[in-house]
Amino acid sequence: MHFEPIGHLESCYPDKFGTPRQPGLVEHSLARLRINRKWQPEEALEGLAGFSHAWVIFVFHKNDNARYHAKVHPPRLQGESIGVFATRSPHRPNPIGLSLVKIHKVENGAVILAGVDMVDGTPVLDLKPYLPDIESQPEARTGWTGSVPRTDIEIEWGEERLRDLQNWSVDLQKPSLQGFAPTSFDELRQLVEGTLALDPRPLVYRGYESQRESKYRKTHAVRFLNGDVHFEFVTDSKIRILEIKRG
Ligand SMILES: C[S@@+](CC[C@H](N)C(=O)[O-])C[C@H]1O[C@@H](n2cnc3c(N)ncnc32)[C@H](O)[C@@H]1O
Structure with missing residues (x-):
């Protein structure tokens, strides 16, 4: 083949x-x-x-x-x-x-x-x-995936980070990215928030949010297009955005 x-x-x-x-x-x-x-x-x-x-x-x-x-x-x-x-x-x-x-x-x-x-x-x-x-199979059975609970995760930005996001959304309108980059601040925000709210962390990192001394890091970064969004889990259902690094 x-x-x-x-x-x-x-x-x-x-x-x-x-x-x-x-x-x-x-x-x-x-x-x-x-x-x-x-x-x-x-x-x-x-x-x-x-x-x-x-x-x-x-x-x-x-x-x-x-x-x-x-x-x-x-x-x-x-x-x-x-x-x-x-x-x-x-x-x-x-x-x-x-x-x-x-x-x-x-x-x-x-x-x-x-x-x-x-x-x-x-x-x-x-x-x-x-x-x-x-x-389309509306009657389909969902096997082991049906019973898994989902957590709602709130995202906290702060004014400065929202300003960074605004500047980034303008920068994303480069011709090379056009077509598959968010075309507005709102779309970029939804992309970032929607992605982080899925909780990208591997399982071993979860559950240590409130412990001050933990061998597992609490800060992470996800890359979107040309920027890294750094964040931490304040609780298991709340993320705080720490920094946006572009380039
Ligand atoms: C669990 S797989 C499911 C993919 C597809 N929906 C499927 O069911 O075959 C999705 C994950 O694969 C990984 N992934 C996506 N693209 C990939 C690639 N080109 N090579 C290796 N891993 C990839 C990412 O970590 C993503 O979260």
Whole structure:
């Protein structure tokens, strides 16, 4: 078997850390897929704009652990393990990902996708329209994922950080980023808040927020486009933004 990517994603998430664990969780997380010339992008994309959603089939090219484990530890299982084929783990016999995303725009041989859970540079193997009449399954059972509680996380900015965010949103209107960067302060704020509110921390870091002496760090940084957002968990349901470093 030989597969060749149809293109590579330019995503608002440069790093794995912070990238949502599933698609559709952060509305303003955008990525651009430019279809390679060889596949005749303009022709190949004809008709796609009539669909609201598409399946993206891609390669987990940034997997760093090559060892195979038949049972894995999904973050939502709070330390327990389960069979790899009952999960969406990136670590599987063939490192292939599948995400259902929104089609934001189709233009100039490229597709802008919204609600992504893929990092920048991800090789895409295929793109297929989502067919709700056939694929939507309202009666579907949710297996072990159904019973997992979610915490609402509040984000505290402070005036200065909001000013930094405002300046950053202006800086993001560079031509090179146009198409997949937030186009306003509100969109950028929703991207950052929506992403951090998913709690990107690995499990071992959780639960130590109120302890002064802890071997686990309480400050973290998630990279969005060209900026790092540094933050800390004040409690397990409250994040304080500490700094925005751009460049
Ligand atoms: C749990 S996977 C789910 C992906 C897809 N929705 C699926 O079910 O196959 C999503 C996570 O994979 C990681 N990831 C995204 N793109 C990647 C890439 N190109 N290489 C390696 N890991 C990636 C990120 O950490 C992200 O949070």
